[in-house]
Amino acid sequence: MKEERWGDIGSKSSHLTSVHPCYNEKMHFKTARIHLPVAPKCNIQCGYCVRTIDKCEHRPGVASGIIGPQEALERVDKYVKEMDNLKVVGIAGPAEALANDATFETLRLVHEKYPDLIECIASNGLLLSEKIDELKEVGVNSVTVTVNAVNPETAAKIYHWVRYHDKTYKGLEAAELLLEKQWEGIKAAVEAGLVVKINTVLLPDINMDEIEDIAKKGAEYGAFIMNIIPLIPLYDFEGAEPPSCDDLKEVREVAGKYLPQFRLCQQCRADAVGVPGAEPCGSPVQKRAQGEYFHG
Numbered sequence: 001m002k003e004e005r006w007g008d009i010g011s012k013s014s015h016l017t018s019v020h021p022c023y024n025e026k027m028h029f030k031t032a033r034i035h036l037p038v039a040p041k042c043n044i045q046c047g048y049c050v051r052t053i054d055k056c057e058h059r060p061g062v063a064s065g066i067i068g069p070q071e072a073l074e075r076v077d078k079y080v081k082e083m084d085n086l087k088v089v090g091i092a093g094p095a096e097a098l099a100n101d102a103t104f105e106t107l108r109l110v111h112e113k114y115p116d117l118i119e120c121i122a123s124n125g126l127l128l129s130e131k132i133d134e135l136k137e138v139g140v141n142s143v144t145v146t147v148n149a150v151n152p153e154t155a156a157k158i159y160h161w162v163r164y165h166d167k168t169y170k171g172l173e174a175a176e177l178l179l180e181k182q183w184e185g186i187k188a189a190v191e192a193g194l195v196v197k198i199n200t201v202l203l204p205d206i207n208m209d210e211i212e213d214i215a216k217k218g219a220e221y222g223a224f225i226m227n228i229i230p231l232i233p234l235y236d237f238e239g240a241e242p243p244s245c246d247d248l249k250e251v252r253e254v255a256g257k258y259l260p261q262f263r264l265c266q267q268c269r270a271d272a273v274g275v276p277g278a279e280p281c282g283s284p285v286q287k288r289a290q291g292e293y294f295h296g
Contacts, residue, residue, distance in 0.1 A: 016118050016142055016195055019087045021276050023142070023197060023225055028264045028276055033088035034079055036072040037063035037271040038102040042095035044124050044178060045160035047236035048201060051094050059232055063094045063271040069106040076110055076117075079273060089114070092122035092144075094270035098131050104138055111139030118142065122199070126164060126178060128185025132192045142195040144227070145186055148203070150213045152176040157206050160236075183221060190222035198226045198259070202243045202251060215255035226259040228252055229267055 017023045021031040042051070051061040067075070079086050089110050091097045098121070107119050120142040121135070128145065135143070149155040155175035162174040169177055189196050198218045200211060215226055228251055230243045252261045266276045 017224070020118055020120070020142065021088065022120075022144070022227070022262065022265070023195065025262065025264050030085065030275065031088065032079075032083045032086040032273070032275050033090055034076060034086060034273045035090050035092050035268065035270055036075065036106055037066055037094055038069060038072050038106045039091055039093050039095050039097045039100035039270075040066045041099050042124075043099040043126055043163045044096070044174075046124075047158050047160060048203070048231055048234055050234045058269060059267050060092065060270065061094050062269045065271075066094075069102050069109055072106045073109045073113065075273075076114065080114065080117075083274070085275070086117075088118045088120060090120045090122065092268070092270050096124055096126070097121040098123050098127040104134055107135075107138035107140060115139065120144065122146070123185075124178070125182035125185040126162065127181070129181065129188040132185075132188050132194075135194070136192060140194065142197070143189050144197040144199050145182060145189075146199040146201065147179075147182050147186075147214055147218070148201050149175075149179065149207050150210055150217055152179055154207055154210055155179055158203065183217070186218070186221045186223060196221075196223045197262070198223045199265075200226065200228045201231055202228050202248065203231050203237065204241065204243045204247055208243075208247065208251060211251040212254045212258075215258040219258040223259060225262055226255055227262040227265050228255060229265050232267065 019027055019031050021028045021033055049061055053063065053065060055064045076089060091103050097103045110117065111119060118141065119139045121140060122144040125145040148158050152172055152175040155178060156172050159174055159178060162169045162178050164177060186196055200214055202208065211228065218226060228248065230248060231237060231240060233240045233242055255261060268276060
């Protein structure tokens with residue numbers, strides 16, 4: 001897979017890849033998208049992730065509140081009227097989309113009312129292979145899977161625990177399970193006709209040497225594009241040095257031998273709305289009490 005795929009974007013889903021601002025750099029400053037913060041529960045704990053209720057902090061895992069499916073639909077109603085360039089509805093948390101029943105109910109409501117809108121989710125991939133049929137039933141046609149390693153020893157340095165079918169795994173066992181399920185899910189998604197983007201958080205002292213392997217394996221499994229994003233130093237990695245521009249350039253050049261590289265990611269909030277990078281601080285979502293937000 002070469003970078004030239006940008007020139008013939010969208011063999012799998014021409015509409016999606018021609019207008020989605022996270023799959024097509026040409027549309028990144030033109031197409032509006034909306035993230036619906038309906039997914040507060042997570043089934044893994046990443047060492048760099050802190051999920052927060054906050055109005056202005058601009059990063060993944062942050063929303064000004066959690067809303068339910070009906071409120072989410074009303075929010076889509078509002079912005080469809082206000083933004084004629086709104087083409088994409090996504091669920092990116094603030095935790096794991098596939099670990100929350102509200103994700104599927106929200107997408108079902110949106111798809112029934114707005115079947116022409118592109119629906120996408122962001123996932124850690126743990127449950128992806130098991131949820132493919134449900135995702136297709138509610139209209140999802142693209143999925144982003146965050147893959148940070150190919151070797152379990154590396155992944156064990158990144159993840160604290162994995163909760164899978166009511167059992168909690170830790171250490172190398174958790175890492176092995178997560179990686180197995182991620183690639184199993186990517187394969188199943190591609191075979192089902194979904195367009196897959198791989199997100200990779202670049203942690204210079206942890207996974208920089210595995211970026212090429214992730215890209216190569218992603219291409220072999222049928223991923224469409226890759227998005228390498230810099231570590232935001234939080235939680236276990238609070239004191240870590242984030243990757244430099246040169247670090248990002250280096251790994252993107254290497255990974256680009258296998259998958260097209262998306263270079264404009266804004267690392268958006270879970271309640272972002274508008275054209276990426278152009279939305280104001282804060283969110284129109286009604287703020288919820290802290291007690292309604294779940295960290296595990």
